[in-house]
Amino acid sequence: MGSEDRALRVKARGSRRKAEGRAAVLWDVPAPNEPSAERKRETAEYAHGAMVSSAQAHDRAAQLLERMATAHPEEAESHLQAANRHRRWAENDRKLADEHVPQGDL
Numbered sequence: 001m002g003s004e005d006r007a008l009r010v011k012a013r014g015s016r017r018k019a020e021g022r023a024a025v026l027w028d029v030p031a032p033n034e035p036s037a038e039r040k041r042e043t044a045e046y047a048h049g050a051m052v053s054s055a056q057a058h059d060r061a062a063q064l065l066e067r068m069a070t071a072h073p074e075e076a077e078s079h080l081q082a083a084n085r086h087r088r089w090a091e092n093d094r095k096l097a098d099e100h101v102p103q104g105d106l
Contacts, residue, residue, distance in 0.1 A: 044102035051097035058090035 035043075062083040069079035 041102055048097050048100055048102055051093045055090040055093035058086040062086035
């Protein structure tokens with residue numbers, strides 16, 4: 001008996017969705033057009049944390065590249081250019097994080 005044969009004998013169980021005429025609606029999830037205040041806050045906190053974390057990662061990468069430039073003088077120029085790019089990206093991430101502070105955290 002192949003997987004297709006087994007799949008044909010499986011019956012669907014009840015769904016979390018209920019049909020209401022034109023579209024299926026999830027019972028326990030807010031409508032996509034109306035996110036709850038808590039969900040908005042959680043999303044904003046996550047995005048802010050991601051930007052802060054990204055800035056910190058770019059700073060660490062720049063520090064590593066600067067150490068590599070010292071350790072490998074023959075490749076110092078390319079390492080320092082890359083370090084400068086990471087510093088710019090870190091600064092950009094910090095600006096974005098500052099612009100999008102979650103409400104109530106000021």
